[in-house]
Amino acid sequence: MSLNEQGIARRKRRVLFGSIAFIAGAALIIPTAAIAAVGDFGGARRENGDKTAEVREQIRGGHAKNVILLIGDGMGDSEITIARNYAYGAAGRLPGIDALPITGQYTTYSLYKDGDNKGKPDYVPDSAATGTAWSTGTKTYDNAVSVDIDNKPHDTILELAKANGFKTGNVSTAEIQDATPAVQVAHVAARSCYGPDTASCGADALLAGGRGSISEQLIGTRPDVTLGGGSTSFTQTAKAGQWSGKTLFEQATARGYQVVGTGAELAAVTTASQKSPVLGLFTPGNFPTRYTATTATVGGADLAPVTCTENPSRLSTDLSLKSLTNKAISLLKTPKASKKGFFLQVEGASIDKRDHSADACGQIGETIDFDEAVKAALDFAKKDKNTLVIVTADHAHSSQIVDSTPPGLSTAVTTKDGTVMKISYGTAGAGGSQQHTGTQLRIAAYGPRAANVLGLTDQTDTFFTMADALGVSKSLPKLSKDAKISISSKTVRPGAQVVAKVSKYNGDRQLTGTVTPDVAALPTKDSISGAASWSFTAPTEPGKYVVRIAGAQSGTKTAVSFTVK
């Protein structure tokens, strides 16, 4: 039996409390005495023998064809336990999160950006700094999206995976511009720089000569699959650059994206590629939560305990995080013979957001939702046998399971066990935002190189674990070093059409070009799997001309000449 199947077998044996046995999917009458109760000697065990041999099988080196990173935003061990107790009982197992065989802890601190403390640890990080840690391998300051404390951009694991020929995906229940999804596709100094209308973009705005807002950079990073919320920013109009005056949706479509906004439209999508990447934004902002919100109050845990209810505004289940994860995997997976698979990041975003709001049912529902996505990823990985799955959080959060009603905010819920769980939110007062906390966090893995999450690691180690599992080169210039350019004809008539083509610009996402002398700059093009072409009208003046192309990310230059005569 696999570790997971054993878990199921044990769960079946153990679901007895008192005198009634529930076994999922089976109507059984079992003599009570035949099943160990949780209070019996050994009755609460989760394992049933030495698992050394099974674990040894799980400790696999080599490389992974695919990496799936699943982030439960704000999902500390407390949030995991709260959700398990509520939905499966204290002796139960979360089918996804708890099924990962290899586990460790990691540190999440960020760094101060300014003043005397510059470069020193800031013990309570935000989601931007923490995401930057695993996406780039670099510690940074709160608010920073994949730039370091000096605002220097660092390549993300998604960008590197793409540059190395892997397919890439980015899925979230948040606005896709929110810090966690943003860290994979953009480099900005302020995480709030969502779209061209955002004032906080400052020097990052296209108009200011910057790399553009998160949404604009996302289009340029061009993951094969992007699914989440946050359509609002895409209805804004670019203020500068090549796409000035067009909405971001128009821009995305013009650049080849399959843009979808409903479950039905997503269902109709059957392929995703660099030529036709998928951009699915299903809500203006964040997704509605699974459960209706509760609000902790002073003395709340002394009130009648709550049973969480489905949120009527929840999106249809074809847009659940599990469904989006399955869809992303189906669009990203490459043929068996292909050595290169995909990198996919999946975020359950609102565990954090509901914890901030001291909303017990909200955070529980989002954790369960996320857990289903984890299970979907794990199910794929188990079949695939060549996928590294990592499940962790960006930072811990406020909610604590307590015995008696605390002086601050609290809520009581009735759990699957039929008993009451009291939850304390003690880091902010009523109406305030509950705080992230600085504790080390659980990180768990399955698949090749899973061993690298064991013991105590840092969040930045996760970047290297993933990058090295995929075996990617981390140098964009090296990945573009074989870049080639060709021209449709070395000699053309005045005013004829000329086509310049480049290939093997793998390290670049955009390419800029010029024709000299005296010809206007070529339009910036997306490097589609390293390739792009420009069709332009040859000058009327006879002479020798040079087409020069430069990789926007690698700086790699190529040139080809042609003669007009």
Next chain:
Amino acid sequence: MSLNEQGIARRKRRVLFGSIAFIAGAALIIPTAAIAAVGDFGGARRENGDKTAEVREQIRGGHAKNVILLIGDGMGDSEITIARNYAYGAAGRLPGIDALPITGQYTTYSLYKDGDNKGKPDYVPDSAATGTAWSTGTKTYDNAVSVDIDNKPHDTILELAKANGFKTGNVSTAEIQDATPAVQVAHVAARSCYGPDTASCGADALLAGGRGSISEQLIGTRPDVTLGGGSTSFTQTAKAGQWSGKTLFEQATARGYQVVGTGAELAAVTTASQKSPVLGLFTPGNFPTRYTATTATVGGADLAPVTCTENPSRLSTDLSLKSLTNKAISLLKTPKASKKGFFLQVEGASIDKRDHSADACGQIGETIDFDEAVKAALDFAKKDKNTLVIVTADHAHSSQIVDSTPPGLSTAVTTKDGTVMKISYGTAGAGGSQQHTGTQLRIAAYGPRAANVLGLTDQTDTFFTMADALGVSKSLPKLSKDAKISISSKTVRPGAQVVAKVSKYNGDRQLTGTVTPDVAALPTKDSISGAASWSFTAPTEPGKYVVRIAGAQSGTKTAVSFTVK
């Protein structure tokens, strides 16, 4: 390089913040640019390459000669992180706790004892129920010391190890009657049942026909080494039974214990055995803490940050937890040729107690103190190569690292990094007792069968991991099944001295006996490595007599007859 040595090498590389490099034990001037700063790409990594092969070496099955279980009471992941940040910096490593290579999480819930909820999970446990979980493999109710929810006693891992011929030890910085050390040596319904004077003992009191207080049961359980606080209870006088009228110290001495009360006396002890076990109680109650107490206040984290100071009342370092751990190991370790080693439990007790008191410096000092004991155990295990070390906590606690001053109690401390860490205590008000919390906890291991702590386990699994690593039989009757009795002479003169001897009563700690007919009951004796002897005067009346001996724990009976003529 071992995992731990790598950790040290990496730490050396990484201790740079700003422009000054500190390397422990070496005065070096290193050009700043030559060392990665924590804000550099990869500068905060804790690992420096794939550790699959090294981890695979750590995944060892088979059996362990020794097991050392180290419990940081109340030491959740938050308490670990707080101590690391304070003493070693956020990028640093706790030399003991962080060096364990194999890590997982476990659940700690207890059970309700009474009413409709009987046998259902109680999400926030106490130290008695949690200790019972790992000491007996059985979930129980808060307050219960190694009895189940029906108050049935269950054999502890220490009792079983002893019965299987292993040496045993029990070390704590608390009163030795406190729940965590008590769960290994006693079985009572109320954890407060410390000594013969304790009113709460109820039916457990000897006077009520029970098994006696924790202190009295401890004497009978007879670990080879017991070191801690709590001498007060031993100055009390037994109220019933064989030792009625004698203080527990007098009783212990009479039963063969080497009783010590100072560091010098302990230093003079060179052996510990079943014949002469060591009982070292160095304080009337709990040990004084390492650092002077601080008290969190409302708004406290806004006040000037604190640097913790040594507590002038701290015991001398020869009585630190590290020293006691080293001493216990030196007394317990068996010759290389011996297959059977020892079981040792070590508790850092006051992490919990100081967290209850919202005392940041107190809990930090106790965590550092505990960490030193972990390192001592690990150092032994690495040399020994046949020792399973498990490091975990009984339950989580209240303290949280926060970004801004919370509405409840808080304290700010200045850390090794030179920055400020704010700590929130939000589960009780000023003067109240901060609560345990119900989150799953870190469990870490090194040595044979360490793999069994991976993933999600329950606290009761730890009992089986340890028992099965030692390969102990869990049946006391089976361990006494070869019990034998002999008599000095089958035929004796009236009034002559007779000696009855038993052996191989390995499953028993005490033996009771009678001589029939018409002879008074023999005194209860300790089974010393399975053996005991009784010397008594033969009756004057000629005839046939029978000596009957029964194991108090196994119930195993032996008998031998003699004739007076």
